[in-house]
Amino acid sequence: MIRIAVLVSGGGTNLQALLDARKEGALGGGVLSLVISSVADAFALQRAKKEEIKTITIERKKYREISEFDEALAAALTEEKIDLVVLAGFLSVLGAKVLEAFKDRIINVHPSLIPSFCGKGFYGLRVHEAALKAGVKITGATVHLVNDIIDGGKIILQKAVDVMPDDTPQSLQKRVMQEAEWVILPKAVELFCEREMTGGKK
Ligand code: GAR
Numbered sequence: 001m002i003r004i005a006v007l008v009s010g011g012g013t014n015l016q017a018l019l020d021a022r023k024e025g026a027l028g029g030g031v032l033s034l035v036i037s038s039v040a041d042a043f044a045l046q047r048a049k050k051e052e053i054k055t056i057t058i059e060r061k062k063y064r065e066i067s068e069f070d071e072a073l074a075a076a077l078t079e080e081k082i083d084l085v086v087l088a089g090f091l092s093v094l095g096a097k098v099l100e101a102f103k104d105r106i107i108n109v110h111p112s113l114i115p116s117f118c119g120k121g122f123y124g125l126r127v128h129e130a131a132l133k134a135g136v137k138i139t140g141a142t143v144h145l146v147n148d149i150i151d152g153g154k155i156i157l158q159k160a161v162d163v164m165p166d167d168t169p170q171s172l173q174k175r176v177m178q179e180a181e182w183v184i185l186p187k188a189v190e191l192f193c194e195r196e197m198t199g200g201k202k
Pocket of ligand 1: 008009010011012013014015044088089090109110111122123124127177181
């Protein structure tokens with residue numbers, strides 16, 4: 001059994017995709033054990049509570065230093081014996097302690113085809129605004145491993161999505177979520193868990 005923590009900061013539609021995959025038995029031996037939010041009123045928390053998944057709020061704004069926030073996150077993840085950390089719309093940067101303790105065990109979903117429109121300052125709607133401004137005809141989403149370079153870890157899965165001539169950042173965000181993020185995030189979790197369950201042989 002692979003114990004999974006999902007870290008969120010907002011609406012939690014990617015968390016919902018994982019909750020739905022779980023119902024279909026599509027997490028490859030992974031168990032959604034904990035949801036941590038960096039924002040107290042994130043709607044994602046309600047989604048988790050509805051499914052009776054343990055939730056913790058560790059508010060980024062309550063910690064002056066990133067190192068203290070990092071400590072609190074690391075302690076919560078260790079306490080719950082977490083094997084895999086999934087960043088699903090988690091908008092705070094992780095610190096050294098969590099990165100070291102969970103090396104190659106943290107994955108993130110990003111709403112573009114990395115290496116385009118990623119790195120510092122590229123999150124949420126801003127990513128889609130930048131894609132439209134650049135005039136790209138194809139965008140998409142990426143699931144990647146997390147290291148100390150923002151959006152710089154090894155790419156696990158990507159899926160392309162067409163940009164339509166009349167797209168707004170909002171319409172593009174919705175299509176990228178529906179066609180790409182909600183598909184590749186559960187798939188990447190399943191792949192990770194299956195590989196762990198078979199001792200890396202899959
Ligand atoms: C998603 O589009 C996710 O890819 C993005 O924030 C949104 C969260 O939505 N994450 C980033 O931009 C990280 N760089 P959700 O809370 O509904 O899952």
